[in-house]
Amino acid sequence: MIETLKERVNADAALVRRGRYLTTTFLLEIGETAWLISIVEGRIVSVSRGPFVMPSSSFALRAPAAEWEKFFLRSPPPGSNDLMAMVRRRVLKTEGDLQVFMAHLRYFKEALAKLRPQGGVA
């Protein structure tokens, strides 16, 4: 499912436009599974599945698989409806150069919400 992030984000012209000053690679960990996601000027150019030997990324988002499953529901329950809600419950760990993440927080929230069944709310 994570592989679909590229086409889903890139198909949203407004989201790509808002990300036009964002070029980075970040690490997304869903339980034991790691993904490296590369973004160039708002467009996702690659989504690679680990394991990796020496992954380089600006920052990492890490949460248990069960937590991401709730976040990816069409109508997530309270506490799982938003990345910051998961941060608040201390289940989503954010590590690395978080300036990139925070400067583009709306982009990352809306991009990851694309992995919900289509029509979900960011």
Added chain:
Amino acid sequence: MSATFEPIIGRYMHLDLFGRPHRLYVEEAGQGVPLLCLHTAGSDGRQYRALMNDPRITVRHRMIAFDMPWHGKSSPPSGWHNEEYQLTSAQYTTMVLEVMTALELDKPILIGCSIGGRIALHLALEHPERFRAIIGLQSGAHIDPYYDLNFLHRPDVHGGEVCAAIVSGLVGPDAPERDRWETLWHYMQGGPGVFKGDLYFYKIDGDIRGRVADIDTRRCPLFLLSGEYDYSCTPEETLAVARSIGGCEVTIMKGLGHFPMSENPDEFLKYLLPVLEKIGA
């Protein structure tokens, strides 16, 4: 298409606060029992726009919403450019009482959300005789910081963008798109460091956990309404406050988030109108 006007009237009030002159923007609508409205951190009185346009409230209430200094159309005090804005419990309490005195509000009903819901608890404890009733929205006794607040005010992160992005998930999932984004727009318009300065009160200075049980609802009725999707002040935190105060009435509002009056006014009114009825305006 012809122009229409809302019944809300705005004025600028000059008032000394904390020993300094301030220019405050004050909106009013309706007639009757005064109903003083306090906005959330980093936003302004526009959060009450729908309520101030709703005759079910304004027919019997004089609604007043002022923008706190540094917020909305209120100015920061002269000299602000060399200061770090930090809201304290003492300042916030003084501000509310001074505005009431200036507007000659006799025992208003107070409604406040988030930081407004927190100061509502302080006022219920320390100044119950000044109010007919107090309604706390998203009221908690204390919130631990759960992200690095410094990101709210630094030159390499756009303040308006990050403030709105921080709070966007606090809007409930059923909020109409127009009201969701109007609510977030207010956050995008906040001055640099203002949201962060408000959170100094919310997350550090305004901790009332040790005293909240001393609130006496016989001196001033207290109603707490909190949205189900609020992860800043969670329903559990509001319920904990309510459980510790005898006579406090509490309702968790299904589907709503942290900004009920602004994000989804129609749903919120289903909860607020019965409370106003009970207060007996």
